[in-house]
Amino acid sequence: MSRDKQITEIPAEKLELYDRLIRERPHIERKGVGLPYTSVNGHMFSFLSASGILALRLPAEEREAFMARHGTKLFVAHGATLKEYVEVPEKLLANFIELLPYLDQSYEYAQGLKPKPQRKAGSKGKKRAR
Numbered sequence: 001m002s003r004d005k006q007i008t009e010i011p012a013e014k015l016e017l018y019d020r021l022i023r024e025r026p027h028i029e030r031k032g033v034g035l036p037y038t039s040v041n042g043h044m045f046s047f048l049s050a051s052g053i054l055a056l057r058l059p060a061e062e063r064e065a066f067m068a069r070h071g072t073k074l075f076v077a078h079g080a081t082l083k084e085y086v087e088v089p090e091k092l093l094a095n096f097i098e099l100l101p102y103l104d105q106s107y108e109y110a111q112g113l114k115p116k117p118q119r120k121a122g123s124k125g126k127k128r129a130r
Contacts, residue, residue: 024100
């Protein structure tokens with residue numbers, strides 16, 4: 001069993017579907033262990049929740065069309081609605097051929113956002129001396 005599957009509570013079949021989707025796009029790197037996600041330029045654009053629900057970040061027009069077409073809603077995490085993320089229906093998660101164009105849209109959208117500044121290695125949580 002892989003290290004990722006040992007540490008996470010995500011149902012194994014959902015994790016495998018997410019991993020398979022990401023493997024189809026070699027330029028996209030899966031990150032995270034307990035909660036897998038993808039990001040570009042410091043912006044997350046997909047993630048798999050602890051219960052195995054896939055969330056994709058989409059621009060407004062595509063987001064509305066996605067929700068209408070697939071009868072879904074914005075993703076809610078810990079009581080907060082993530083305004084740019086749609087909840088991917090389970091049936092669509094299992095159909096990676098149909099899901100791939102949405103992953104591509106999500107990647108392109110995040111790539112078009114202003115890059116977040118990079119943190120210096122080892123600077124996390126450290127204060128500078130004055």
